Amino acid sequence: MNISKGIYLLSDSGGRMLKVTLFETLVRGIPEALTMMLAMYAFANKKLEKKEYLISSLILVLVVYLIRLLPINYGIHTILNIFVLIFLAFNVNKIDLIVSIKASILILMILFLCEGLNLLFIEKFFNENIDHLFENVFTKTILGIPSTIMFMVIVTYYYLIASKKGKLR
Numbered sequence: 001m002n003i004s005k006g007i008y009l010l011s012d013s014g015g016r017m018l019k020v021t022l023f024e025t026l027v028r029g030i031p032e033a034l035t036m037m038l039a040m041y042a043f044a045n046k047k048l049e050k051k052e053y054l055i056s057s058l059i060l061v062l063v064v065y066l067i068r069l070l071p072i073n074y075g076i077h078t079i080l081n082i083f084v085l086i087f088l089a090f091n092v093n094k095i096d097l098i099v100s101i102k103a104s105i106l107i108l109m110i111l112f113l114c115e116g117l118n119l120l121f122i123e124k125f126f127n128e129n130i131d132h133l134f135e136n137v138f139t140k141t142i143l144g145i146p147s148t149i150m151f152m153v154i155v156t157y158y159y160l161i162a163s164k165k166g167k168l169r
Contacts, residue, residue, distance in 0.1 A: 019068075019137075020065055020068045020069070021137050021141075023137065023138065023141060024137065024140075024141045025061065025065055027141050027142075027145065028141055028144055028145070028148050029061050029064065029065065030057075030061055031148050031152065032111075032148055032151065033057045033058075033060040033061040033064065034057045035148070035151055035152045035155050035156075036057075036060065036085060036107055036111075037053055037056050037057045037060065037088070037089075037093070038053070038155050038156065038159055039103065039106075039107045039110070039155040039158075039159075040085070040089045040093060040095060040100065040103050040104070040107065041053065041093065041095075041159065041168075042155060042158050042159035042162055043099070043102070043103035043106055043107070043158075044089070044095045044096070044099045044100070044103055045162060045167045045168055045169060046093075046095060046168060046169060047163075047168045047169065048159075049093070052092050052093045052094070053093070055092055056088040056089070056092040056093050059088055059092070060084060060085065060088055063081075063084045064081050064084070067080050067081060067084070078108070082104050082105075082108060085100075085104045085107070086100045086101055086104050089103065089104070110151060110154055110155070111147075111151055114147040114148075114150040114151045114154070115144075115147045117147070117150065118143075118144065118146045118147035118150070121146065122143055
């Protein structure tokens with residue numbers, strides 16, 4: 001299976017609800033939401049405000065969970081999630097709207113890159129049908145952890161470097 005087909009298969013719900021388990025939300029959803037909001041601060045060159053950061057991250061987890069329950073295609077879920085991320089950054093975190101839009105696009109690109117690299121690794125390492133590996137929610141979630149870790153490392157590193165250079169205001 002080639003990687004583009006793997007990404008398509010992971011993302012195609014055919015208009016059905018994308019089942020999200022509590023396990024997936026705890027293991028991947030919460031860390032990704034926290035990292036996305038940290039990335040929003042980092043790419044906006046804004047110092048982290050803990051209260052707003054936690055509030056927006058928790059709202060993001062909840063809304064992403066609810067959006068994934070809607071009977072719409074995965075691509076639409078992604079677009080709605082971007083709008084939610086921008087809305088939260090602008091309204092809760094008080095990040096400029098244009099900066100929020102640019103940052104959300106960059107966040108999405110980094111997340112897709114991390115997930116694509118992870119899929120390549122899974123495909124090469126396991127040498128097994130990705131569809132088969134991702135049938136089990138537990139296995140799919142565990143196999144997705146490396147992409148979440150890559151995303152966290154990239155964003156945290158960027159935030160720390162920006163902080164060290166005095167770019168955060």
